[in-house]
Amino acid sequence: MxxxxxxxxxxxxxxxxxxxxxxxxxxxxxxxRSEKTVENIKKCEIEVLDTFKSVALKSDVIISANSPKNALxxxxxxxxxxxxxxxxxxxxxxxxxxxxxxxxxxxxxGAIIGKIDSENPILYISGEMADNLLFLNEFIETKKIxxxxxxxxxxxxxxxxYTKTLSAILIESTEIAKSHYLEDxxxxxxxxxxxxxxxxxxxxxxxxxxxxxxRKSEELEExxxxxxxxxxxxxxxxxxxLSR
Numbered sequence: 001m002x003x004x005x006x007x008x009x010x011x012x013x014x015x016x017x018x019x020x021x022x023x024x025x026x027x028x029x030x031x032x033r034s035e036k037t038v039e040n041i042k043k044c045e046i047e048v049l050d051t052f053k054s055v056a057l058k059s060d061v062i063i064s065a066n067s068p069k070n071a072l073x074x075x076x077x078x079x080x081x082x083x084x085x086x087x088x089x090x091x092x093x094x095x096x097x098x099x100x101x102x103x104x105x106x107x108x109x110g111a112i113i114g115k116i117d118s119e120n121p122i123l124y125i126s127g128e129m130a131d132n133l134l135f136l137n138e139f140i141e142t143k144k145i146x147x148x149x150x151x152x153x154x155x156x157x158x159x160x161x162y163t164k165t166l167s168a169i170l171i172e173s174t175e176i177a178k179s180h181y182l183e184d185x186x187x188x189x190x191x192x193x194x195x196x197x198x199x200x201x202x203x204x205x206x207x208x209x210x211x212x213x214x215r216k217s218e219e220l221e222e223x224x225x226x227x228x229x230x231x232x233x234x235x236x237x238x239x240x241x242l243s244r
Contacts (some may be wrong), residue, residue, distance in 0.1 A: 001025070002059050002060050003019070004062045005064075007070075007074070008033070014121070015063065016045075016046060032218040041233070057083075067090060069091050071100065074106050087125070106129045107127055108133060109125065110125045126145040127147065171206055173186070216242055218233055
């Protein structure tokens with residue numbers, strides 16, 4: 001079996017590390033990739049083809065792991081060449097998944113839940129062709145939600161509503177604590193109710209959010225576009241915070 005990646009970031013790297021089998025070959029391309037991405041690909045045991053079109057034509061399973069902003073464009077450009085399963089792992093809205101399904105046969109909506117570089121994340125999938133990916137349970141816990149395209153996308157948006165809004169509040173609280181020279185005391189009192197590892201997890205969450213603020217902002221925009229804007233007071237505030 002050949003699994004191809006369109007986009008090669010942390011998600012793709014972790015999948016590569018989790019799925020170890022002599023029966024599976026991984027392929028991708030460095031076509032129009034950044035210097036940093038090219039360096040990461042060269043460090044991995046993965047076959048590199050000249051173009052993503054070649055990757056799409058050769059793969060039994062294509063994994064799209066780019067960004068919410070590029071997911072539809074990638075599907076339109078390369079989905080028509082895919083003969084096997086097209087698995088989208090981007091944090092996109094249900095509307096975008098429906099649009100992708102118009103351009104791609106054998107489409108499966110997916111999400112990896114858990115820390116990106118975790119040793120035991122869970123892959124959630126939905127769509128009529130999702131059963132064909134349950135073999136991945138041998139390597140990564142894989143749960144089919146339903147036959148409905150978009151169900152996993154809704155779950156992704158709901159999760160993002162919580163996690164990214166929480167991250168924005170955490171950043172703001174920490175900034176205020178620092179301005180009053182009470183950062184250590186802030187984490188100390190929060191640890192009394194949130195657990196001893198609250199500071200460590202908080203600083204990790206803040207670092208991750210700041211390092212990928214643009215992508216997380218795009219994900220929040222997807223949420224606002226899909227759900228009733230009048231019900232998303234906290235999400236809109238989080239988007240404003242991350243944008244700043």
